[in-house]
Amino acid sequence: MAWKPIIVAVDDSPEAATAAALGWRLAAAAGTTCHFVHVVHDPGTAFASLAMKGRSGELEPALLELLGPRLRAALAQGVPPEAMDRLRILVGRTAVMLNIEAERLGAGLVIVGGKHHPLLGRWLGGSTARDAVRTLSVPVLVTAGLPAALRRVLVAVDLSYAAKPTI
DSSP states (O other): OOOOOOOOOOOHHHHHHHHHEEEEEEEETTTEEEEEEEOOOOHHHHHHHTTTGGGGGGGHHHHHHHHHHHHHHHHHTTSOOOGGGEEEESSHHHHHHHHHHHHHTOOEEEEEOEEEEEEEEHHHHHHHHHHHHHOOSOOEESSSSSOOSSOOOOOOOOOTHHHHHHH
C-alpha cells in the first residue's frame, strides 16, 4: 500500500518539535513525504493579506523569511535541515488552512503536537488539536511526546466510512 504525504503543523514550541520529528520518522518509514505547515492566525496579518488583493502570493515568502529562522531553530533537533525545504507558512485559521493544505497535497495524515492549555487559554485561544480533530477530512494524530521507538499504534475504528482510511 502506498502512503499519502504527511503534514505536520509546526510552531516554535517543544511539542511541535516532537511532532515534526515523529512525522519525519513516519514518512521515512512509510516511504512518503513529510510537509511542515505553520499557520499565522494573526488578525493584522490576515488584514494585510486581504489588502494585498492580487499580490497576496508575496506574503508567504516574506513570512518565511521573517519566521523561518525561528522555526528552523525550534525544529533543528528532530529533523534534518533539508526537511525545512517543505515548510509552508499560511495565513488564516489553523484547522481550516491545514484542511486546505491536506486537500492540495492529497495528504493521508496530519500530525499536531498536543499541548496542555489552561482553561482560560483554551477559552481565549482554542486548541489547534481539538479543532483539527473536529474539522479535518483526513486522520489526525495528536502527539504527547516522542517515543524512543514506535512499538504499537492504537486506532479507534467503527463501521463508518472513516474507518478504512484510518486503518
